[in-house]
Amino acid sequence: MYEVILAEVQKVEGTYEKAATLLCKFITSPRIYQDGNHRTAQVVVETFLQKNGKQMWTDNSQEIYMFIKHAIEFDVQEIAEWLEHGPKE
Secondary structure (H helix, E strand, C coil): CHHHHHHHHHCCCCHHHHHHHHHHHHHCCCCCCCCCHHHHHHHHHHHHHHHCCCCCCCCCHHHHHHHHHHHHHCCHHHHHHHHHHCCCC
16 A cells, blocks of 8 residues: 555655645545544654655644644645645635
């Protein structure tokens, strides 16, 4: 499963778009873990961005987690924009 996710991420251009793809793959079916996929997605995305010299627009863990819980409602580009700039006004 991890190789499939990484292959999908490698097809995407842009750090935030790659992070958004990671997030999507972790929270959608088939699920990697029985429980904890959203929390795992948060850690993976934050770590990925840090390793690539980037960061999320906020460091408020609760706000990030709440977005991730509802991220399935957005497409990859919208998620990438949220990761970089935050919610649209």
